[in-house]
Amino acid sequence: MATLTLLRFFLLLLLLTVQVESTNLNYTTDRKFSSLRLQRIQRHLDNINKIPLLTIQSPDGDLIDCVHKRKQPALDHPLLKNHKIQRVPSEMPKGMKVKEKSEMGMGMQKWHQNGTLCPKGTVPIRRSTVHDVLRAKSLFDFGKKRRRFSLARSDAPDVVSGNGHEHAIAYTGSAEEVYGAKATINVWEPSIQEVNEFSLSQIWILSGSFDGSDLNSIEAGWQVSPELYGDTRPRLFTYWTSDSYQATGCYNLLCAGFVQTNSRIAIGAAISPISSYDSNQYDITILVWKDPKIGNWWMSFGDGTLVGYWPVELFTHLATHATMVEWGGEVVNTRANGQHTSTQMGSGHFAGDGFGKASYFRNLEIVDTDNSLSSVHNILTLAENTNCYDIKSSYSNEWGTYFYYGGPGNSPQCP
Numbered sequence: 001m002a003t004l005t006l007l008r009f010f011l012l013l014l015l016l017t018v019q020v021e022s023t024n025l026n027y028t029t030d031r032k033f034s035s036l037r038l039q040r041i042q043r044h045l046d047n048i049n050k051i052p053l054l055t056i057q058s059p060d061g062d063l064i065d066c067v068h069k070r071k072q073p074a075l076d077h078p079l080l081k082n083h084k085i086q087r088v089p090s091e092m093p094k095g096m097k098v099k100e101k102s103e104m105g106m107g108m109q110k111w112h113q114n115g116t117l118c119p120k121g122t123v124p125i126r127r128s129t130v131h132d133v134l135r136a137k138s139l140f141d142f143g144k145k146r147r148r149f150s151l152a153r154s155d156a157p158d159v160v161s162g163n164g165h166e167h168a169i170a171y172t173g174s175a176e177e178v179y180g181a182k183a184t185i186n187v188w189e190p191s192i193q194e195v196n197e198f199s200l201s202q203i204w205i206l207s208g209s210f211d212g213s214d215l216n217s218i219e220a221g222w223q224v225s226p227e228l229y230g231d232t233r234p235r236l237f238t239y240w241t242s243d244s245y246q247a248t249g250c251y252n253l254l255c256a257g258f259v260q261t262n263s264r265i266a267i268g269a270a271i272s273p274i275s276s277y278d279s280n281q282y283d284i285t286i287l288v289w290k291d292p293k294i295g296n297w298w299m300s301f302g303d304g305t306l307v308g309y310w311p312v313e314l315f316t317h318l319a320t321h322a323t324m325v326e327w328g329g330e331v332v333n334t335r336a337n338g339q340h341t342s343t344q345m346g347s348g349h350f351a352g353d354g355f356g357k358a359s360y361f362r363n364l365e366i367v368d369t370d371n372s373l374s375s376v377h378n379i380l381t382l383a384e385n386t387n388c389y390d391i392k393s394s395y396s397n398e399w400g401t402y403f404y405y406g407g408p409g410n411s412p413q414c415p
């Protein structure tokens, strides 16, 4: 009987072409997938893609599902069975105003160009497709970030040497209690050489040990990830884990966790417009901070527009506070063909090139015990190989603490 069933699956082998639209990349692969695997993928997608009240077709090909906010994936989390969705945090950091509605986010996402918005009481969620999952190494890996390995130094930030992840980051030095972080991040479209590489620019809010299995991390920023999205557009993303990127957590709303409250900002959607070399510059502002009364970690976008929150129940160490913040770029270099790949970080230009050419993070701030935002001082910077990607920090009255970062990847200096 089992043999017969198995035989039937082999007979039903399907040929699927995973085609990804791109100007500079050809991700077309012809692979065979068993119908058993496709059934498993479909079951997973039926779980995470909720039945929408309305679906909006974005000009970039994304489908944005407007899902009733009580039906969103977060509430499938076993610890959130009886969760009451918070409409607003108990407090914004001192000096910030709560904006439940704002026009700020309007021009900032590609799908807004459709002209239709999600109805009241719903949240926009980028629909995942079979092809999205098929690009991942496995169903388990879909939406997850692979484990980062730390340097042996216990005072060093969580960086990788050996599995291809490279960074150019600034980080808070002393192990102080941190309750949030903010930055304004320049948006570019770095090119990616290989489908399974990515380039991101983000804030990390961390607690726990870098070399143990209990690192808690909340991450947000923009990323270009052909594997995750099937294209090379920079997209707004979030990430969380409470066990060092092992079993818990995921990108965006690809697992139960992040509770979205905003009906205009879709996490995982393409950002528009983006900066161009020596011409118009665009940036996004992200603030993540801990609600001082309830304990949830909230995220706001732009000028204080609330996006949603990570419920305190998701975390162990971050249930109390963070101990480190990192800001900056991360890429994966797979060393395809035995060379450093030409995957770019930031704008693809080195920090020294400055405004309009190199990518920047400006107005780096942290939230302290008192729920006050203030400019971060005494940051440290780190780049594993400055011949490939580098970082240069500085201070000005207008930009507070800021830095330029990035690079082209492969070059004669970065072989």
Ligand SMILES: *[C@@H]1O[C@H](CO)[C@@H](O)[C@H](O)[C@H]1NC(C)=O
Pocket (backbone or CB within 6 Å): 026, 027, 028
């Ligand atoms: C992409 O690669 C596939 C398979 O190698 C090939 O058939 C196809 O013509 C290529 N497409 C482009 C646009 O180069």
Ligand SMILES: *[C@@H]1O[C@H](CO)[C@@H](O)[C@H](O)[C@H]1NC(C)=O
Pocket (backbone or CB within 6 Å): 055, 056, 057, 058, 059, 113, 114, 115, 116
């Ligand atoms: C907007 O989305 C709707 C629903 O998916 C679709 O029918 C329509 O063609 C889209 N409009 C534009 C301008 O993309």
